[in-house]
Every structure is written in C-alpha cells, then in structure tokens.
Amino acid sequence: MARNEEKAQSMLNRWVDMKNEEKRKPKERRPYLASECRDLAEAHKWRSEILREIGVKVTEIQNEGLGEHRLRDLNDEINKLLRERVHWERRIVELGGPNYTKHAAKMTDLEGNIIDVPNPSGRGPGYRYFGAAKKLPGVRELFEKPPEVKKRRTRYEIYKRIDASYYGYRDDEDGILEKLEAPAQDDMRRRAVEELERIKAIRSEAMKMVKSGEVASVEPTAAPAVEVVLFEGVEDVVEEERRLEMEEELERTKVQQEFVAHVPLPDDKEIERMVVEKKKKELLSKYMSEELMEEEQEAKEMLNVNR
Structure with a gap:
C-alpha cells in the first residue's frame, strides 16, 4: 500500500x-x-x-x-x-x-x-x-612569478641617492633644531661677549701701564688669566713697534737705491734693424729650402759679401 x-x-x-x-x-x-x-x-x-x-x-x-x-x-x-x-x-x-x-x-x-x-x-x-x-x-x-634576481648595485646607484640631507645639512630646515638650540646659543654668545669685554678691559689697562712704565698689579684670584693677557699686550706693543721700524727702513732703502745698468742697451734704430733682420730670416726660411740657403751663404763667403 x-x-x-x-x-x-x-x-x-x-x-x-x-x-x-x-x-x-x-x-x-x-x-x-x-x-x-x-x-x-x-x-x-x-x-x-x-x-x-x-x-x-x-x-x-x-x-x-x-x-x-x-x-x-x-x-x-x-x-x-x-x-x-x-x-x-x-x-x-x-x-x-x-x-x-x-x-x-x-x-x-x-x-x-x-x-x-x-x-x-x-x-x-x-x-x-x-x-x-x-x-x-x-x-x-x-x-607564477619569475624568481627575483638580486642585482648588485653599482657605486653610482649607491651614491646617486645621497644628498645634503644624508650629511645633515638640512636638519635645521624644519625649525625644530633651531628652537632647541636657541637658549644654549644665546647663553654661549652672552658668555663670549662678557669674556671679550673683560679681556679688552684688562688689555687696555695693561697697555696704559706699559706705556707709562709702571708695573701692573693683579689680584691673586685672577692671576693666571690676567698674566696671560698682560704678556699678550706687551708682546703686541713690541711687535707693532718692530713692524713700523721695518717699514720705515724699507722706505728709506727704496729711495736711496738707484738702478744701474751694467750692459749697454740698444737704441731704437738698432732694435728696428734687428726686427727687420728677424723678419727677413723668417721669410727666407719660409720660401727657400735649406740647401738653397746654404749655397747662397757659400756664394757670399766666396765673394766676400756681408750683406
């Protein structure tokens, strides 16, 4: 069913x-x-x-x-x-x-x-x-992708991507490094200016004492630095005086010296004759062969002709 x-x-x-x-x-x-x-x-x-x-x-x-x-x-x-x-x-x-x-x-x-x-x-x-x-x-x-062959880079390919950024010449273009170095730079500049002003003051004082013939007295705390500055100031003065004396001596010798020619100099006519002779020889060498010139010279010698 x-x-x-x-x-x-x-x-x-x-x-x-x-x-x-x-x-x-x-x-x-x-x-x-x-x-x-x-x-x-x-x-x-x-x-x-x-x-x-x-x-x-x-x-x-x-x-x-x-x-x-x-x-x-x-x-x-x-x-x-x-x-x-x-x-x-x-x-x-x-x-x-x-x-x-x-x-x-x-x-x-x-x-x-x-x-x-x-x-x-x-x-x-x-x-x-x-x-x-x-x-x-x-x-x-x-x-299927072909296997990649690693090609050795040449020296040109290695160096062609090296620019100023590689050596750090563009590190300050973004402005970050400049902001970070600004406080330290201001501090160094302030110290350098203070030190320069101090040295200038000590050097000027030393110059005054040297000119007046007095001996400068320094404080014991700053003795090494001041002594160096004093010695530098004295040496500068002596060197300047020596340089001035040498310049004056050179000027006096230049005025006293006179030019003396030990060889007689040719006059204008002699120079003109020598130039003409030289051009004549150049023309002869250009249009005449060496054999022809030798025959001409022998003929002149036989005839006793100087010209």
Whole structure:
C-alpha cells in the first residue's frame, strides 16, 4: 500500500506541477544583443540573470575532479558570460542607469594577489581563469612569478641617492633644531661677549701701564688669566713697534737705491734693424729650402759679401 501511495503522490505532484506550468507565462528569452533592449528595468533584470549564471558556473568550476576538458569549457562559458555582462552594463549606462564597471573585480593569482594579465594564452584581451582552471597545465605558468634576481648595485646607484640631507645639512630646515638650540646659543654668545669685554678691559689697562712704565698689579684670584693677557699686550706693543721700524727702513732703502745698468742697451734704430733682420730670416726660411740657403751663404763667403 505504501508503495502505491508513493506512486500516486508522485503522479499527483507531477500533475500539479504541470498545471502550474500551464498557468505561467512562457519563459521570456534574453535578447541576443543588448542594444535591442529599450527598458532600463529589463536591462537590470538581464544583468542580474547573467550574474546568477556566472555564480553557478564559478561554484561548479571549483571542483578539480571535473576533468581538464570540462574545466576548460566551463572557463570559456564564464568568460563569455562576463563579456555579455559588460555589454549589458554598457547598455544600462546608455539608458541612464548607474555605471557598474567602476567597481569591477580584478584578476587574482593562486595566492589571491591582484595581477594584470592582458592577453594570456592568446585567447584575446581580458580572458580570465577561475577556480581549478588556474591549475591546469599551461595556465599555472601564467600566474607564477619569475624568481627575483638580486642585482648588485653599482657605486653610482649607491651614491646617486645621497644628498645634503644624508650629511645633515638640512636638519635645521624644519625649525625644530633651531628652537632647541636657541637658549644654549644665546647663553654661549652672552658668555663670549662678557669674556671679550673683560679681556679688552684688562688689555687696555695693561697697555696704559706699559706705556707709562709702571708695573701692573693683579689680584691673586685672577692671576693666571690676567698674566696671560698682560704678556699678550706687551708682546703686541713690541711687535707693532718692530713692524713700523721695518717699514720705515724699507722706505728709506727704496729711495736711496738707484738702478744701474751694467750692459749697454740698444737704441731704437738698432732694435728696428734687428726686427727687420728677424723678419727677413723668417721669410727666407719660409720660401727657400735649406740647401738653397746654404749655397747662397757659400756664394757670399766666396765673394766676400756681408750683406
């Protein structure tokens, strides 16, 4: 009895499904060309249908046990649906809808990294691989990165990035170092000015005492520093006097010295004659050979001609 009831129930179910199918409208077929669609809502509907088909096929292609031929066919079908989706998205934009291409997914390798494969395996631009199709023979090599070869840098490549910042010449451009060093710099400048004023005062006092022939008396607390300053002041005075005396002596010797020529100097006519002779020799050497000049000289000697 149970068996017959199951059969009847099965037949009843099929009869109910058949009646429901009769009441339904005939299944509308997606247009072959996206340009044939004139309604924005229908364009969204066909795009959603394509996305569902892509999702089903992408889920199916994850199974590595389907075989190489089935995986390749599935991958081709998915790429065909992707191209069709692009046509519908372009049509949606033409009809005034949103632009879905801005947020399109990018291709990834086996590790999930985004890569750019413009024309792999010669199947045209934009061809992509999904799921187990990435591990097929001849496809895995497209996603494998070549091993990086560490190239030894040359001396030029090492030094071309070294600039003034490397040596610390621009450390104070941001103004932070200047603010930190300003108090210490002011303190050092103030101490240097005070020390200079003190030395100037001691040196001027020492100069007065040296000129007057008196001996300067110093306090025991500042004896070493003051003695150095006093000795420096005396040495400066003596050195200045010696320099002045030497300059005066040099001026007197310059006035007393006179130039004496021990060799007779030629006059203007003699200089002019020597210049003419030199130019004559240059012209002769330019237009006459050495043999001709030697024959001319021998002829002059034989004839006793000086000129």
